[in-house]
Amino acid sequence: MLDPLKKLGFMAYGRFRALRGEPVRFRGAFASYDEALANVRAGRLAGYDHDSVAPVSQAFMQERAPWDYPVLYWLQRLAPDIRCLVDAGGHVGVKYRAFAPYLDLDRLQWVVYDLPALVRAGRAQQRPQDRTLSFVERPEEAPSADVLLASGLLPYLREPFEELVGRLASRPRHILLNKVVTRDGPTVVTLENFGLAEVPYQMRNVYEVPAALQTLGYEILDEWTIDQLAHRIQTHPELGRCTYRGYVARLKG
Ligand SMILES: C[S@@+](CC[C@H](N)C(=O)[O-])C[C@H]1O[C@@H](n2cnc3c(N)ncnc32)[C@H](O)[C@@H]1O
Secondary structure (H helix, E strand, O other): OOOHHHHHHHHHHHHHHHHHOOOOOEEEEEOOHHHHHHOOOOOOEEOOOOOOOOOOOHHHHOOOOHHHHHHHHHHHHHHHHOOEEEEEOOOOOHHHHHHHHHOOHHHOEEEEEOOHHHHHHHHHHOOOOOOOEEEEOOHHHOOOOOEEEEEOOOOOOOOOHHHHHHOOOOOOOEEEEEEEEEEOOOOEEEEEEOOOEEEEEEEEEOOHHHHHHHHOOEEEEEEEEOHHHOOOOOOOHHHOOOEEEEEEEEEOO
């Protein structure tokens, strides 16, 4: 908790940066996804679903970062029981490629569910060795899966997470979430600067995702935080640092 004087100082500095129009990574603090979307600046594309946005950060996401290793550990551990995995927000198959050296991908069906522009890019980039990779634009089109992976999706997902899971053919036995951005106070939506686009980015109240998992009938088996990724919204630093989290959950019963 910031003392009031420090908070005032943070606020003044953040708004000063906003007024000067500094090219910050995170700008604004809004109450909802739609409010953030309505505040995208003129001349910028709004949101992720554009062909020209697909290449942003692709090379980086296709590598294994330190925070991918808990996911890789759990995928290896669950591997004997996985026939089909749905990778929601899987982009062009970045994690399929990043994890390929460490998973026997020929044994499982890896289905990326993403927005239409990303699915188009993913299909166009498919290589002969991506034998078990496929793409769908709607969760309903994915086959029944043993695992739902959502790595880096939650900051960008407009619909409630419960709704996404409800649209799948059946409840997967395990859910693996990574890079869920959380904060102690109420959920805040900011705008992430992608250069050519601004994309609504949600910092969720810390209890939101565990509550959603419980409502869906899952118990959390493991969780972690990713301290290297913590940051503030540059125009609203008084809102505090966010915490990136990961969860592994199993369907009860
Ligand atoms: C930061 S990327 C994550 C890529 C990769 N999974 C990773 O961990 O590096 C976020 C992805 O979420 C996707 N996304 C955003 N909203 C979505 C939605 N409603 N349904 C499916 N995917 C969505 C974006 O298109 C993008 O590919």
